[in-house]
Amino acid sequence: DQQVKQNSPSLSVQEGRISILNCDYTNSMFDYFLWYKKYPAEGPTFLISISSIKDKNEDGRFTVFLNKSAKHLSLHIVPSQPGDSAVYFCAASAIAAGGTSYGKLTFGQGTILTVHP
Amino acid sequence: EAGVAQSPRYKIIEKRQSVAFWCNPISGHATLYWYQQILGQGPKLLIQFQNNGVVDDSQLPKDRFSAERLKGVDSTLKIQPAKLEDSAVYLCASSSGQGLEQYFGPGTRLTVT
Incomplete structure (x- = not known):
């Protein structure tokens, strides 16, 4: 069962415009969400995260929005740059048993972002 | 600060053969994870160590996969025998603690023929 879904396999955007990557989840126990970026032949690198007590988190050009009622989150990149071209993974986690830390990450399938100059 | 090191970077084996992968986490990181990423899918957690103890191995196919983390530092993941779907x-x-930011190595691409 795919608990975290990224329904768009790819996205193509012009440099300077906004990139919007979407992610849906089904497990209502998830309360911490992350975005990772992956370049070819490299491991994923952490980009930005959001806790379920917030609906928005911003870091420079990157903003993550969380809609808990719709079980949906999105990553906005403004303005998009050619160097942003990569695979973007959405991941989710729930408080681990004992309530002291987050449990394992469940990843979506990824979205390939291509930013054209 | 050195990142997570993995070797080999690429490996091609025939089905039914065995293979081992090595990982050296970031110095001082107590938590180590092994993920499997099949083409077109996101990474799936196979096993998580806290120091040299196993925290979660619920998705590890234990009939053919094994992993160890001796002395709570580097780790090896073994597959024996390998199948095409591996x-x-x-x-x-690795991360400095459970639930904290994970730093990934470059990965080992395994092809089973």
Whole structure:
């Protein structure tokens, strides 16, 4: 069962415009969400995260929005740059048993972002 | 600060052969993870260590996969015997504690023919 879904396999955007990557989840126990970026032949690198007590988190050009009622989150990149071209993974986690830390990450399938100059 | 190191970077084996992957986490990181990423899918956690103890191995196919983390530092993941469906990238990650930011290595791309 795919608990975290990224329904768009790819996205193509012009440099300077906004990139919007979407992610849906089904497990209502998830309360911490992350975005990772992956370049070819490299491991994923952490980009930005959001806790379920917030609906928005911003870091420079990157903003993550969380809609808990719709079980949906999105990553906005403004303005998009050619160097942003990569695979973007959405991941989710729930408080681990004992309530002291987050449990394992469940990843979506990824979205390939291509930013054209 | 050195990142997570993995070797080999690429491996091609025939089905039914065995293979082992090595991971050296970031110095001082107590938590180590092994993920399997099949083409077109996101990484899937195989096993998580806290120091040299196993925290979660619920998705590890234990009939053919094994992992160890002796002395709570580096780790090896072994597949014996390999199947065609084991073709994937095997990623190692580490974090300074459970639930904290994970840092990934470059991965080992395994092809089983």
